[in-house]
Amino acid sequence: MRLVQGNEAVVLGALAAGCNFYAGYPITPATEIMEQMARMLPGRGGVFIQMEDELAALGAVIGATWGGMRAMTATSGPGFSLMQEHIGYAAMTQTPCVVVDSQRIGPSTGQPTMPAQGDVMQARWGSHGDRPAIVVTASSVKDVYDMTQQSFTWAFTYRLPVVLLLDAVLSHMRENIELPAVSPPSLPTSADSADSEDPYKPFGNHPFVPFSANTRTIVSGLAHDETGNTRGAVGPASEQILRDSLSHLDEDYQKITRHRNYRLEDAQWLIISYGITARAARAAVDILRESGVRAGLLELMTLWPFPELIVKSIARHVQGILLPELNLGQLVLPLRAAVGGLCPVAGLGRADGELFTPEAIAQAMISHSRKIERRVSHHA
C-alpha cells in the first residue's frame, strides 16, 4: 500500500505500460505529471522533454512514436484546446499515443485550480473531421493508475490517440493504493513489420510499425490509402480506413466500455455518473436508499465510444435517470439519444468550480422522481 496522488498515479500507470517518452508544457492542474516524468524517465533510459507549447508537446509525442517509443503528454483546458490539431493528426495517421487532460473550469483560463468535466465533448469532437475516439475517465487514484495503463494498450490496439479525462480534484487527491508488480510490455520492433507484403501497407487495418531501416513509410495528414499513397482519388480509400477503424471499435465495444454498477439490481431510479462526480453520486444512492428511494448508480469509465447498449439495457427497467456532471449539459446529450423514450432523463449541471455534494444529487433525484410521478398520475 502506498499513498499516491492522482497525477502520480498517471506516471506510475504509464511507466507500468512501458511509457518511455514524455513531452509536455506546464499547466495547472496537470503539472505534477510532467514534473514526475522529468524525475523518473532519464534514469530509466526514457526521454523527457519540456516543449515550447502544447502543439509542440503532442507533435513531439507523435514523432517519438514513429521513432519507436511509447509516448504520452498531459495537459489541461487551454493546452487541450491547442492540442486538437495534433489529436486530429494522430487520428489521421493512426499514431498510438496517450493524452491526459486534467479538466479545470473553462472556457479560456477559467479557474485553473477548480475541477470541471467540461471537456467531454471536446475530447470526442474537438478536432475537425470525423475520427474514431476512445475517451476514458476515472474516479479514484487506483482507477487513474489502471486507466492510464489501459489507455496505452488501447492506443496500440486501435492505433489512435486515447484521451484520459481527469479533473483538478482527482489530480491532486491522495489515496492508498496497491501497486501491482508488472513488467512493461515489449515495444514493437522492425522484426514485427508486417512481413514485407507487397505493396507494404503501414496504414488501415494493420498493426502499428514504427520507422525502421526496413520501412519506407510516408506518414501524412493528407487523405491516403493503406500504402500511405496520397495521390489520385484516395478519398474513398481514406474514408474506408476511417470506417474500418470505427467498426473495429464497434466490434470491440464490449471490451472497451468499462463501467461499474452500484445497488442497481432492484433500482427504480438511476443515477448515471462519471469521474469525480461518481463519488458523490455513490453516496447519494445511499442517502436515497435510506430515505426509501430505490436508487442505483451506473458509473461510466468509458465515455466514448458512448456506452449506449449498457445504458439502454438498464433504462428499460427504471422510471427515471439523472445525470449530474460538472458542466452545463454535455454527456446528457448522447445519454438522451441513447435512452430515447424509454424513461425521462434529467441533467444536473454546475460549472462554478465546486463539486456536487451527495445531498444535492439526492435532492435532484427526488425532484426528478416527483415530477415524473406527478406526470404519471396526471396522465392516469
Next chain:
Amino acid sequence: MPNVGNDLHPYLRHQMMPTVWCPGCGHGNIARAIATSLERLELDLGHVVVLGGIGCSGRTPFYFNTNAMHTTHGRVLAFATGLKLANPSLTVIVAMGDGDALAIGAGHFIHAARRNIDLTVVLYNNSIYGMTGGQQAPTTPRSFRSTTSPFGGIEPAFDAVDLALAAGATYVARTTTFDFAEMPEYISGGIRHPGFAMIEILSQCPTYFGRLNQLGDAPEMIEYQRNHTVMAGDESQIGRDDLLGNLPVGIFRQEIRPEYTHQYAELSQAQGGDYRA
C-alpha cells in the same frame, strides 16, 4: 519521371512523381540538392528521415525514398524533435517553407535552434505563401505585392539567418537556387554538422510571387537572385526590406556547441539510465 541524372534515382520515391510543383518552381531545384547531398554523403537511406511542414515546400518528404513525415503547418520541428530523441542515430532532414518556419512555426523554429538538436532544416524561402495561392509571408519584402497585400506590403520582412543566429543555431547558411554548387555543399555541410543546422535557400515562385510582382519567368527570377545577393562579408549596402536587396549569402556560422541528444544522454547516464545519443 523528371530527368534527375541516374545517380539520384535510388534516393527518390518514383511512385510519387511527378511532383506537385509548378514548372519553373525553385522547390524542385532544392529537393534535387537534398538528393545530391544524400548521395555525396553516401547515407544509408534506412537511417534517414525526411520531414516537411505544410506548403509546396512541405511536400518534399513525399519524393524521397526514406521514411518520411508530412506533418502540420509550422509544427514540423516538434515532430522532428520527438523523432530524433526517440532514435538519435537517425539523420533527420526537415523541409520548411518561409511561412511555415517564420510565421506559424516561428516559435518552434527558435526553440529547436536554441536546443541545438541535431536536425537539418532546409528553409525554402520564396517570399510568399505558394500553396495557398500567393498571400503575404513574413518574408515578403515591404512594398511587394501578394494577394493579401494587393497595394504593396507595409510590413518589414523577417531575416531567417538573423533569427537562426540569434536563437542559437550552430550551422547557419543561405544561398539561392541560382547557386547550383552551393546548395548541396551547404546542405551536406548542415547534415554533417552535429547540431541544429539551418540552410535558407531563396527559391522562386514564378506562379505567384513572380507574376504578382512582374518579375518575369523562372530564369529571370533566378537571374534576379544572382544580381541581388552578395557573399557574406561583402554586404555593406544591405537593406533587407528590398527584395533580396543585396542579401548576404554564404555560411554565417559553423560552430560546435553541446548538442541536445548528447546532453540528454549525459543526463540520463548520470541518473543511471542507458539512453545513448
